[in-house]
Amino acid sequence: MLGKFFQKPDEDLGDRVPPGQYLTKGFPVLTYGDTPTVSTDDWEFRVWGLAKEAKFTWSDLMALPQHEFTADFHCVTRWSKLDVKWRGIKIVDFMQLVELDPAAVHVMEHCYGGYTTNLPLADFLREENFLAYELDGEPLSAEHGGPMRSIVPHLYAWKSAKWINGLEFLAQEELGFWERNGYHSRGEPWAEERYSDRFGG
């Protein structure tokens, strides 16, 4: 597994690479199940649960401020990619459009294809999180989650939902797809929160 595609971090990058991770220069695709194909015309983004129910279109999101983002990407299967270049919309900007119930403490990200992943609201509302629709200056490909995905740089990448199509706000923690299947509920890479102790791991 090491060798051609994966390398041990250089000394000077060591402080960028969480414990137990190896650097990759490519960008592997990690998808459970089929890759949905969704056009920007058909794309819809819904909000429900402990927030006023609402439905947003592609143009609603394009009307928000757009930014370039550079973020490190850490997959729990032990590859990391540094300085990935994206374009998108800050979660905190999108959330200006959402009427959140103060009782909400947790959020479930929903996706075309049925994938889900959960986050404490405090992890979700961080300034550096975003919704991405370009990678390296190109429209985000379907395999990497296009037309739109979330990026939550401070947690393992299974929290970065590809083909995102909704946010469900919750009064308590509920578990998403990988979290129900043994992954850690929070997934902080510097603490190596890989697997849940609910499963004895």
Ligand SMILES: Nc1nc2c(c(=O)[nH]1)N[C@H]1C(S)=C(S)[C@@H](COP(=O)(O)O)O[C@H]1N2
């Ligand atoms: N909808 C959806 N989002 C997903 C996944 C998935 O299978 N389906 N895989 C997750 C995992 S485990 C990782 S590491 C990243 C991989 O993103 P990439 O395929 O762009 O590298 O997406 C995350 N988001």
Ligand SMILES: [Mo]
């Ligand atoms: Mo992953």
